[in-house]
């Protein structure tokens with residue numbers, strides 16, 4: 001069974017169609033990178049997958065379960081939306097950490113959100129909370145931040161903030177971890193630091209969607225790449241294959257433009 005199945009997603013803002021008939025599937029353990037020029041709809045697609053935007057048409061299935069169907073969405077108010085969002089962990093370009101909380105508290109908050117959805121939460125609150133605590137320490141350790149647990153976001157570098165944001169997303173135990181240009185706000189050194197962490201996650205078969213302008217990273221780390229252009233998927237496949245031998249004219253143009261700039 002596919003971990004993710006996206007069928008015919010369409011999204012308009014006013015008269016402008018920003019996503020047209022986007023369909024793709026993902027397997028468990030796969031790292032998928034999404035590439036495309038600015039304004040091609042990458043962020044909008046991630047926002048649709050995270051139920052932050054409502055598509056005008058299409059369906060989204062996770063593990064075979066329909067989480068979104070545009071045909072139903074028009075009829076009813078979705079009370080389960082928070083639960084559905086927990087299937088996806090989202091890491092933004094700008095980290096979006098809570099400034100009033102330490103690194104550790106930011107990660108623990110996510111764990112608490114998840115725990116509240118558990119049926120045994122009220123009866124086993126103290127055990128669950130100590131599990132969350134242990135998990136938050138472990139995740140920050142994994143991100144190389146054990147010695148910064150008590151730091152506030154303003155005391156951390158951009159790369160460190162982004163690693164806290166990744167730990168927080170992982171604390172939600174998402175089926176699919178989504179990154180939207182996780183390094184575009186960072187200088188080259190900090191970019192390397194964050195890309196290393198994402199590469200390690202890929203090596204451990206974390207199911208991920210990575211929207212990125214880091215072409216070398218997409219080529220070397222992702223299992224599959226999707227090229228988007230003007231709201232459509234213009235080409236997808238094995239990254240090494242697509243980067244070496246793009247079939248579509250628009251992919252060729254995009255890669256040529258990128259190579260010129262690099």
Ligand SMILES: Nc1ncnc2c1ncn2[C@@H]1O[C@H](COP(=O)(O)OP(=O)(O)OP(=O)(O)O)[C@@H](O)[C@H]1O
Pocket residue numbers: 013018036037038039040041042043044045
């Ligand atoms: N809330 C909104 N209201 C109206 N138009 C929007 C909204 N969000 C995005 N758009 C438009 O949708 C199109 C796609 O935007 P999107 O942010 O998805 O592109 P992107 O591929 O992520 O670009 P970038 O690489 O610059 O991040 C753009 O033309 C944008 O102006």
Ligand SMILES: [Mg+2]
Pocket residue numbers: 042043044180
């Ligand atoms: Mg974007």
